[in-house]
Amino acid sequence: MQEGACDPGLYDFQPYRGRAPIQWPGDKKVAVWVAPNLEYYEIDPPAHPKRKAWTKPHPDVVGFAHRDHSNRVSHWRMADVMSKHGFPGSVSLSVALCQHHPEIVADAQARGWEFFSHGIYNTRYAYEMDEGQERAIIEDSIRTVREATGQTIRGWLAPALTHTPRTLDLIAEYGLDYTCDLYHDDQPQWVKVKQGELVSIPYSLEVNDHYGFFVYNMSGREYADTLIRQYERLAAEGGTVMCIPLHAYLIGQPHRIGPFEEALRHIAEDGRAWIARSGEIVDAWRAQQ
Template identity: 80%
Template sequence: MQENAPDPQLYDYHPYNARPKITWPEGKTCAVWVAPNLEYYEIDPPIHPKRNPWPHPAPSVVGYSHRDHSNRVSHWRMAEVMSKHGFPGSVSLSVALCQHHPEVVQDGVDRGWEFFSHGIYNTRYSYDMTEAQERAIIEDSIATVQAATGQRIRGWLAPALTHTPRTLDLLAEYGFDYTCDLYHDDQVQDVKVAKNGLASIPYSLEVNDHYGFFVYNMSGREYADTLVRQYERLAKEGEKSGTVMCIPLHAYLIGQPHRIGPFEEALEHIAKDGRAWIARAGDIVDAWRAQQ
């Protein structure tokens, strides 16, 4: 990006109504990927001068234990529902989870899920990192996930969505294929980086379960209905040029007992519709890249 410029120069303007046609395998119109955030939040992290992770001095009991619900209860509930309807996960991973709760990571491996990095912990923010520190978290991520899953990570969702002006260039330099941090489009797009290439795959804040439940205050059923509406529209528009729908999740939110039932109905709807290419993030980026 262009540091300190009003336009950070992340990408070129491409009007939605005048693009080359993207096609997905078997004539599907919308590539659907599910992105469970498998996270670890530290109970007593060092406090970053620009952001305090917790509303109370440590231990912030509700904040910490709410997220811990993922790793004791709701991960498996969410993962079972996904597997049942044929949705693999593309995991946004706090890579330290490989050390803290390897059982959760292994469950994703056993289900054939893809892993990308969401930083070391979701309580360590990248703002103001030196280049050496930022390289360290990237190299740590690559090595940690490789050791735990056998996968070389290809993607990045910044820890707690915190960046530096050099993050995207570094990701491209280390051979990453995609970033999930840009929300400017419903199709895969090229990102401008110093060298190599980098794609932006649509992740989504708008249909992220966190936004659904804590920004828009939806009930479980309202959120499920939102997913269906989002899908229906993107599947229709994808006839013209293939679209992408991401369903970003946090097990401690979607896996609560009052939400998981309606969510399963939404997944079932999408799986049975016939127009969805249910895929992993890397597969979608590869299919798009092959058409450039």
Template identity: 60%
Template sequence: MTDPNLYDYNPYSARPKIAWPEGKKLAFWLAPNIEFYEFDPPRNPKRPGWPRPAPDVTGYAQRDYGNRVGHWRLMEAMDRHDLRGSVSLNVAMCDHCPEIIEACAQRGWEFFSHGVYNTRYSYEMDEAQERAVIEDSIRTVEAATGQRIRGYLAPALTHTTRTLDLIAEYDFWYTCDLFQDDQPQPVKTKTGRLLSMPYSLEVNDVITYGQLAMDPWRYADVLKRQFDQLLKEGEASGTVMCIPLHAYLVSQPHRLRAFETALAHIRAHGDEVWFATAQEIAGHVRDHYWDAIQDDLDDKGLKTGGTAFDAWSQP
């Protein structure tokens, strides 16, 4: 296997131009991950629930800090900069911490599915189980918030070969599980119009703080440089910047002020930036550019055919 055939190749600089509303150059969205990690989760044969032997009191407590303290601090910071979130939600949080969900909904934030628990992986699920997770996500979030979710980020970034086809079948508009581009791009699925939404690992605080142990001020500088470059490129065709966040990391007292300097820098370019939710960005591309992108691929002879993960099933 050389290519899972998830999307067609189309060079960044030679595509149909994307224009954001009001002529904005860059679409900016924030993705707070509101998650629940079970103290002693069921064992998955392909991946342990915790890096250390379970039950992991330290790991659990660190993540619980995000739900008890960090999310409230992050919401207040985003309020100060008049920014909404698109919440990557472990939907069990609607039962465990409904106060957080209510506070986000009152602010007009979007919700999208990040599975039920971040310790329940998609690996080894059969189709019925995976459908149950998707249907539970739709039903639970709608009951708690009135929203019909349109986005999906697989729990702990774990998938099966059918995941993308299934979420497209259930009329999801975007997936955050692919990291191949700085513009929304079509994903090959059997049905629907599913987009790959830019969701960066490079500026994800799990990577910058959790793996790279960045200084908070260096992280703020990375965010500013990421933004400046994407804004410049957006002069030619609209780009997207996402900052994925985890409140147990970014909302630590010694880190928050540095993060807010990055938000202030981005906010200062408000005449050039569309501050949106992921659903709004996906809806704009689906409504205005889906056909143009597909026609462009046809004209260039770049379409390879098939659907997502076709190559994975080849002998």
């Protein structure tokens, strides 16, 4: 075997066929959770040697202002549609938002949404962090969300999806019990960590609105149709999890929100979906292990 080709040992290999069935509450076929990314991007972040925060030179006024649409306008549009059709949010939170725009966090809390950490800022990357720096981010996340909402975070989605080799071990050490950073399965799975217990809950890049609009160049209608097709297949197979990761400045634009609402209505009215928060899905799965 070539150097670097070994299995990283993050989780056991378990083929999809032959697994014990997962039962969701109410005998529902698929657990559906919506993950709004409530984020804060710095207009002129510190430069990182491995990754540029913006495609343009800093300060990137256009990039910042485009994303600021989330916190000024499109969060409310997205959140109202979710609430209308009975979808609570499980928030991937840039925890600095608690200081920059506490009104957004308060609105999500008032809607009964769950919070987990997406780092401090989405313009700060974990690459090459030492252990002390990474611990500080985790501790800051726990403290900031608790002070702002009273909730103790249980989950983690790495800032801008950036990691170190120790990230999963550290979040488990601090008592977090699920990660959204592994995209390897359509059901929850145990993650191997040095201490504690950690579950990988299915998140998604494939039906993430960022990928839909920036990578796959979908229209709003094409993205909504993709959500419906994803749902229909997972519901037919049963015992599955569907995540809908969102960014309000994308999905909450006036020309996209209508088709998105149609997709939510389809899922809510179908009858096979257990519409839940991420922590509830993790708890229901763990109870069967």
